[in-house]
Amino acid sequence: MKGEASPAVELIKVSKSFDAVQAVRELSLTIRQGELLTLLGPSGCGKTTLLNMLAGFEVPSAGSIVIGGRDVTAVPPYRRNTGMVFQNYALFPHMNVFDNVAFGLRMRKMAKFEMARAVGHALEMVKLEGLASRRIRQLSGGQQQRVALARAIVIEPKVLLLDEPLSALDRNLRGAMQVELRELHERTGLTTLFVTHDQEEALGLSDRIVVMSRGEIQQVATPLELYRLPANGFVASFIGEINRLPPARCRTEGNDVVFEIAGGIVLRARKRNQPTIGAGQETHLFVRPEHLTLVEGDRPAPNRVSCRVTAHLYQGAYTLTRVDAGPLGNLQLRVLGGEVIAAAPIGSQIKISIDLDKAVILAG
Amino acid sequence: MIASARWRAAPARPRPFFLWLFLPSLAAALLFVAALCEVAQYAFRVFTPGSLEAGGFTLENFARLARPIYLSVLADTLLISLATALFTLLLSYPVAYAMVRAKSDFVRSLIMLLAVTPLFTGEIVRTYAWILVLGSNGFVNSVLKAAGLVNAPLTMLYTRFGVIVALVQFSMPVMIIILAAALAHVDRNCERAAANLGAGPAKVFRHVTLPLTLPGIVSGTVVIFAWTMSAFSTPQLVGGGKVLMISNLVYLQGLSSFNFPFAAVLSLLALAVAIGALGSMRPFVSRLERKAAVN
Amino acid sequence: MNAWLATRLSAGLFWSAVALILGYMTIPALVVLMTSVSPSELLEFPPSGFSLRWYERALTYPDFQGAFVNGLIVTAFASSLSLLIGSAFAYLVERYTFGGRVALEAILASPLIVPHFTTGFGFLLLGANLRIGQSYAVVVATHVLLTLPFVTRSVYVSLRNLDPALERAATNLGASPLQVLRRVTLPLLLPGMAGGWLVAAMLSLTEFTASLYVTAQRTQTLPVAMYTYVREYTDPTIAAISALLITFTTILMLIANRYLGLRRILAIDAH
Ligand SMILES: Nc1ncnc2c1ncn2[C@@H]1O[C@H](COP(=O)(O)OP(=O)(O)OP(=O)(O)O)[C@@H](O)[C@H]1O
Numbered sequence: 026m027k028g029e030a031s032p033a034v035e036l037i038k039v040s041k042s043f044d045a046v047q048a049v050r051e052l053s054l055t056i057r058q059g060e061l062l063t064l065l066g067p068s069g070c071g072k073t074t075l076l077n078m079l080a081g082f083e084v085p086s087a088g089s090i091v092i093g094g095r096d097v098t099a100v101p102p103y104r105r106n107t108g109m110v111f112q113n114y115a116l117f118p119h120m121n122v123f124d125n126v127a128f129g130l131r132m133r134k135m136a137k138f139e140m141a142r143a144v145g146h147a148l149e150m151v152k153l154e155g156l157a158s159r160r161i162r163q164l165s166g167g168q169q170q171r172v173a174l175a176r177a178i179v180i181e182p183k184v185l186l187l188d189e190p191l192s193a194l195d196r197n198l199r200g201a202m203q204v205e206l207r208e209l210h211e212r213t214g215l216t217t218l219f220v221t222h223d224q225e226e227a228l229g230l231s232d233r234i235v236v237m238s239r240g241e242i243q244q245v246a247t248p249l250e251l252y253r254l255p256a257n258g259f260v261a262s263f264i265g266e267i268n269r270l271p272p273a274r275c276r277t278e279g280n281d282v283v284f285e286i287a288g289g290i291v292l293r294a295r296k297r298n299q300p301t302i303g304a305g306q307e308t309h310l311f312v313r314p315e316h317l318t319l320v321e322g323d324r325p326a327p328n329r330v331s332c333r334v335t336a337h338l339y340q341g342a343y344t345l346t347r348v349d350a351g352p353l354g355n356l357q358l359r360v361l362g363g364e365v366i367a368a369a370p371i372g373s374q375i376k377i378s379i380d381l382d383k384a385v386i387l388a389g
Numbered sequence: 390m391i392a393s394a395r396w397r398a399a400p401a402r403p404r405p406f407f408l409w410l411f412l413p414s415l416a417a418a419l420l421f422v423a424a425l426c427e428v429a430q431y432a433f434r435v436f437t438p439g440s441l442e443a444g445g446f447t448l449e450n451f452a453r454l455a456r457p458i459y460l461s462v463l464a465d466t467l468l469i470s471l472a473t474a475l476f477t478l479l480l481s482y483p484v485a486y487a488m489v490r491a492k493s494d495f496v497r498s499l500i501m502l503l504a505v506t507p508l509f510t511g512e513i514v515r516t517y518a519w520i521l522v523l524g525s526n527g528f529v530n531s532v533l534k535a536a537g538l539v540n541a542p543l544t545m546l547y548t549r550f551g552v553i554v555a556l557v558q559f560s561m562p563v564m565i566i567i568l569a570a571a572l573a574h575v576d577r578n579c580e581r582a583a584a585n586l587g588a589g590p591a592k593v594f595r596h597v598t599l600p601l602t603l604p605g606i607v608s609g610t611v612v613i614f615a616w617t618m619s620a621f622s623t624p625q626l627v628g629g630g631k632v633l634m635i636s637n638l639v640y641l642q643g644l645s646s647f648n649f650p651f652a653a654v655l656s657l658l659a660l661a662v663a664i665g666a667l668g669s670m671r672p673f674v675s676r677l678e679r680k681a682a683v684n
Numbered sequence: 685m686n687a688w689l690a691t692r693l694s695a696g697l698f699w700s701a702v703a704l705i706l707g708y709m710t711i712p713a714l715v716v717l718m719t720s721v722s723p724s725e726l727l728e729f730p731p732s733g734f735s736l737r738w739y740e741r742a743l744t745y746p747d748f749q750g751a752f753v754n755g756l757i758v759t760a761f762a763s764s765l766s767l768l769i770g771s772a773f774a775y776l777v778e779r780y781t782f783g784g785r786v787a788l789e790a791i792l793a794s795p796l797i798v799p800h801f802t803t804g805f806g807f808l809l810l811g812a813n814l815r816i817g818q819s820y821a822v823v824v825a826t827h828v829l830l831t832l833p834f835v836t837r838s839v840y841v842s843l844r845n846l847d848p849a850l851e852r853a854a855t856n857l858g859a860s861p862l863q864v865l866r867r868v869t870l871p872l873l874l875p876g877m878a879g880g881w882l883v884a885a886m887l888s889l890t891e892f893t894a895s896l897y898v899t900a901q902r903t904q905t906l907p908v909a910m911y912t913y914v915r916e917y918t919d920p921t922i923a924a925i926s927a928l929l930i931t932f933t934t935i936l937m938l939i940a941n942r943y944l945g946l947r948r949i950l951a952i953d954a955h
């Protein structure tokens with residue numbers, strides 16, 4: 026392989042079951058030095074369990090965990106040097122901001138003078154200078170969030186673990202904190218594992234994303250790859266909005282691939298370098314709403330389909346328009362602006378074009 | 390660097406300080422069991438008058454319970470306990486309600502203080518206070534006489550009435566605490582919803598608040614019943630020997646006649662009644678709680 | 685208008701009833717206070733004057749002095765032991781599962797149900813059998829068992845309200861189990877433990893029925909001495925002592941309410 030630096034964290038065939046529930050199944054994962062990796066998946070898919078195993082709060086039923094080249098599977102949580110930010114922050118209510126942040130350093134018996142400097146520096150990093158002597162109860166939600174971050178980064182952990190750290194914040198603050206988290210990550214360069222079930226957060230923040238479902242990894246990829254080339258139907262429909270067309274038979278015709286769908290509909294796409302699509306095979310087509318466009322009048326366009334408008338959902342910058350496309354089922358289009366609402370009223374017949382060159386095509 | 394996964398049995402969850410936490414509790418439990426076993430074993434021993442040493446095995450002590458005098462004391466005890474529990478409930482509910490629902494913080498704290506402090510002044514102080522209140526030259530009679538309502542003092546001391554009046558006041562703090570806890574857990578929005586649907590205050594109380602606090606009412610009443618069963622100083626001092634409850638018999642038999650075996654039998658009887666009362670409440674309360682959870 | 689009047693009227697009735705009931709609960713204490721300053725040896729209302737002679741007698745009566753000291757000794761040991769054992773047990777029950785847990789819980793909660801005279805009688809017999817008679821040890825043991833359920837409950841409620849993430853956070857930051865206990869768990873449990881200890885101390889100080897069985901003249905506590913006095917004399921000396929106890933308790937309750945919150949101590953808001 027490439028001469029990469031040794032990985033920051035390695036999970037090797039890790040499993041965890043609680044009585045009857047198998048929360049994590051034979052999961053293997055490598056986190057690179059300094060990257061911000063996001064664990065994304067629906068509720069109950071085992072994200073917190075995985076994080077807890079990394080921090081040492083849960084012992085894997087099988088498999089091993091390696092952090093910084095050392096097998097820590099049997100190491101107690103307080104000797105692992107992972108910095109965790111809890112969902113509800115878990116700030117110590119009986120200590121002020123300074124003592125909260127200094128806690129980890131005290132446990133490491135750092136000298137007073139050095140400690141004051143390190144805490145000051147960490148508070149500066151999260152923009153909380155001057156609040157060191159505040160009590161926790163006197164802080165806003167966003168400020169508490171920063172204290173929790175400062176407390177975790179000040180110990181310079183081998184890996185920073187964040188369990189849905191932004192979910193308790195309101196929408197605006199969440200956006201601002203995402204930007205700050207990213208900046209903080211650039212500045213500290215800490216290897217970070219970020220857990221969320223908010224895909225926008227994941228797409229915006231991460232170097233790479235791990236999509237999980239039912240205790241198993243579905244795909245590991247950069248946000249761009251994940252959106253463009255989901256590895257399977259689950260990932261395709263979990264990340265962003267997507268239209269799933271009825272199953273199709275495909276064959277090649279010169280430079281084109283032709284898809285025949287029940288109901289006599291035929292769609293075409295340019296041939297692409299995708300070995301999974303073979304002639305005569307059943308395939309599944311997934312098309313993003315932004316790859317469906319309204320066709321005005323009789324202008325020629327690829328893959329024209331007529332359909333009836335059933336609803337408009339105005340979103341500000343764009344409108345989500347739902348249509349009934351007969352044999353293709355219900356589809357959703359993303360149309361810029363809001364003019365479409367007046368131009369194609371509900372119940373009217375319109376024509377749309379499906380851009381299959383950007384579609385996700387998966388073998389059945 | 391690590392070529393293959395190593396499979397191993399998960400290490401047991403560490404339980405720091407387990408023994409340190411466990412042993413003192415175990416010791417305390419063993420001590421208590423030992424004390425109760427002492428009572429139990431004395432219940433089966435022969436009483437030798439004039440000697441503290443009990444003799445061999447017998448069931449005689451239990452047979453003695455069937456004598457009319459003891460049966461009537463038992464009946465009296467049950468009657469007094471029942472009356473006390475019911476009156477305590479009636480008087481405690483409004484206080485608990487006011488304590489939980491008063492709008493001002495000050496009023497809530499004041500009620501709390503007035504209602505709960507008697508719990509911590511102790512049996513003897515409270516019982517003695519009732520002697521002062523109920524006596525023939527006591528507070529109530531003085532007030533009544535001054536008001537010209539009676540000529541001769543009313544007899545309240547040394548009657549069941551007096552004993553119950555004192556016992557109810559004893560029991561109220563505990564009942565109020567239990568009821569207040571139940572009331573504090575009633576979701577105010579349930580009551581608001583009922584009011585929103587057109588129920589007046591009385592109907593809200595009858596159809597929402599009361600049913601939701603029913604488990605508290607039942608357990609409070611039974612707890613007070615069981616506690617009153619074991620009241621000693623009140624029947625002893627306010628009853629003055631004219632009102633006898635099991636506790637007074639135990640004292641007479643145990644510490645006056647030194648008939649330890651029979652005192653032991655009576656102790657066990659009181660314990661059995663208390664456990665029986667609490668046990669019979671269990672299924673009832675859990676049924677109520679299930680119902681509240683479903684509705 | 686009519687509905688408004690009806691609401692007003694029923695609210696007025698309700699609050700008058702509450703006031704009356706609270707009066708019934710409070711009057712005995714007031715009567716004690718009144719009697720304690722009466723100059724007369726016989727009970728009389730209203731008192732014919734003001735005198736502190738019963739206070740003087742109460743404070744100089746040797747039996748009371750001895751019993752007061754005994755009571756303090758017993759209470760100090762019993763409530764502290766109860767705090768230690770009860771806190772440990774609450775932690776055990778909240779955090780660990782182990783064989784026999786349910787049985788242990790039932791036994792240690794049962795002093796609430798077992799009549800005090802049964803408990804007292806049992807410890808009297810146990811002490812006699814162990815040849816330690818009615819010694820301090822037996823009295824203290826009795827009081828520990830009687831107060832244990834209250835401490836356990838108070839600490840248990842505090843533990844339930846403690847966010848387990850706090851302990852995890854400390855562990856994650858490198859605190860060993862002992863350090864977590866010392867720096868996070870114990871400080872956060874302190875109010876609950878203080879409340880439990882206070883309740884235990886008050887109950888131990890005023891416990892009478894069981895103490896009557898397990899104490900001897902040498903080890904008798906204040907309530908036992910007061911009981912003996914009431915049976916022999918009718919003068920208001922007991923009123924004076926009672927008045928002192930009532931005042932002390934009230935002040936203590938005020939302080940406890942201010943700093944610990946009575947609602948929390950009594951677990952009224954607990955789940
Ligand atoms: N201590 C436990 N005992 C039993 N089952 C558990 C325990 N912890 C987690 N589980 C189960 O394991 C599965 C994974 O839980 P986990 O908390 O890891 O999900 P999650 O991905 O973090 O979900 P969420 O996004 O809702 O936080 C769930 O089915 C859950 O019920």
Ligand SMILES: [Mg+2]
Pocket residue numbers: 072073074
């Ligand atoms: Mg989770």
